[in-house]
Amino acid sequence: MQIVKCKESDKENSIKYLLTQDNKEIGHGYIFAREINPIEIYIIEEMRSNGYGKLLFTKLLQIAYDSGRVNLVFDIELQNYRMNNILSSLGAQHIGTNDEKNRWVIPV
Amino acid sequence: MNKTVEEFLEKNNIDYPALQQEGRLKVKSASDVNYIIARNRIFKNSYKKTRISIADILGYEYKSQGLTGQDFIYNMSNFFDIEGSGYQARSISMLEYSTDEIVDKLKPSFSREPMKIIEADKGGKYVIGDNGLHRYHVLKAHFLKEMFALSLDDKEGYNALKEKYTFDVSLSELDFTKTYSSYILKKIANFKGESIPYFSAELDQDYNYTGKLKITTSEPENELVLNDEQLIKFVQDRFNEYINDKSISSHKKQDDLSLIMANYEMFDSFREYCDKNLPELVRLKDKEDVCRS
Numbered sequence: 001m002q003i004v005k006c007k008e009s010d011k012e013n014s015i016k017y018l019l020t021q022d023n024k025e026i027g028h029g030y031i032f033a034r035e036i037n038p039i040e041i042y043i044i045e046e047m048r049s050n051g052y053g054k055l056l057f058t059k060l061l062q063i064a065y066d067s068g069r070v071n072l073v074f075d076i077e078l079q080n081y082r083m084n085n086i087l088s089s090l091g092a093q094h095i096g097t098n099d100e101k102n103r104w105v106i107p108v
Numbered sequence: 109m110n111k112t113v114e115e116f117l118e119k120n121n122i123d124y125p126a127l128q129q130e131g132r133l134k135v136k137s138a139s140d141v142n143y144i145i146a147r148n149r150i151f152k153n154s155y156k157k158t159r160i161s162i163a164d165i166l167g168y169e170y171k172s173q174g175l176t177g178q179d180f181i182y183n184m185s186n187f188f189d190i191e192g193s194g195y196q197a198r199s200i201s202m203l204e205y206s207t208d209e210i211v212d213k214l215k216p217s218f219s220r221e222p223m224k225i226i227e228a229d230k231g232g233k234y235v236i237g238d239n240g241l242h243r244y245h246v247l248k249a250h251f252l253k254e255m256f257a258l259s260l261d262d263k264e265g266y267n268a269l270k271e272k273y274t275f276d277v278s279l280s281e282l283d284f285t286k287t288y289s290s291y292i293l294k295k296i297a298n299f300k301g302e303s304i305p306y307f308s309a310e311l312d313q314d315y316n317y318t319g320k321l322k323i324t325t326s327e328p329e330n331e332l333v334l335n336d337e338q339l340i341k342f343v344q345d346r347f348n349e350y351i352n353d354k355s356i357s358s359h360k361k362q363d364d365l366s367l368i369m370a371n372y373e374m375f376d377s378f379r380e381y382c383d384k385n386l387p388e389l390v391r392l393k394d395k396e397d398v399c400r401s
Binding site for chain 1: 146147148149150151154155169171172173193194195224237238239280290294304306307308309311314315316317
């Protein structure tokens with residue numbers, strides 16, 4: 001399993017990373033410069049529910065911390081079960097529910 | 109229903125049609141239990157170590173799994189399928205245990221990796237947060253099978269059964285004062301056509317809850333950080349200000365408040381909050397008179 005930093009990103013103000021295995025893409029993620037939702041991930045549908053999302057997110061979290069980011073805040077839609085679960089499993093603190101979204105804070 | 113689940117039911121003599129007929133198979137999401145809380149929740153403790161019975165775990169967020177809340181045994185096919193994906197095949201071994209064995213076999217997993225549970229309302233009402241859906245389905249099936257075998261008036265037997273199926277969990281515990289206060293304040297802002305404030309629990313430098321609520325408006329420099337006493341006073345002041353606002357017609361106030369009053373009737377915990385903290389709302393409800401202007 002590899003996480004590879006892309007030379008370019010298709011999303012503004014972000015760095016893109018690919019999650020691959022045997023040269024096959026499993027998913028990708030982005031680290032943004034913004035304060036809320038600084039990390040986004042996407043796992044190919046048939047590869048979901050195997051822990052890849054959490055793996056990729058954790059790696060990107062570490063990259064963000066290593067680059068000096070602190071107090072990462074995420075607003076996740078209530079129905080986004082997978083992302084809410086990833087954050088909860090990493091020990092994030094739920095601090096509020098507003099506009100049909102959970103707000104999480106992940107400490108360093 | 110797939111073959112894996114069919115075989116599980118057959119092997120354990122779980123009378124699926126009888127359970128269906130008894131209406132015992134419904135699954136509830138947090139919104140089904142109490143939608144006010146689900147949409148406005150503030151916790152006072154996110155990872156409290158405690159023990160909860162399977163009997164009191166009412167369900168999970170079935171919609172986000174692409175499922176319905178009609179029948180949790182039917183839903184088991186989403187979680188257990190020997191011919192399915194990794195997620196569906198990885199916990200098949202749980203289905204091998206008999207009713208006599210299941211609790212002892214799964215108990216160690218609860219210490220190692222507790223189920224994550226969310227308090228959905230007062231009175232012992234919980235839903236699964238993350239982690240624990242496979243165990244929940246299997247244990248609930250066995251629990252219901254044993255409960256169905258008890259006679260209806262066997263309270264002692266039921267309590268013993270509940271205790272038998274009680275496990276270590278990690279609980280997100282609700283702060284009802286902050287949750288309902290934020291609901292009321294959002295509603296008032298909405299009634300008055302104002303921008304809706306943002307409510308969040310304050311954290312200390314160790315990322316623990318301080319017990320205070322942060323209220324952030326469109327003017328961040330006017331952010332409020334209130335303890336519960338200050339928060340209740342703030343809610344009462346805003347509510348009374350709204351009721352006494354002569355620029356709002358009594359007809360509009362009546363319409364606005366009718367939803368809050370309907371929720372007062374529907375949810376015991378909300379009624380408790382209002383009785384304690386919003387006597388003016390209760391008075392209006394009793395008199396059905398919102399005309400002060």
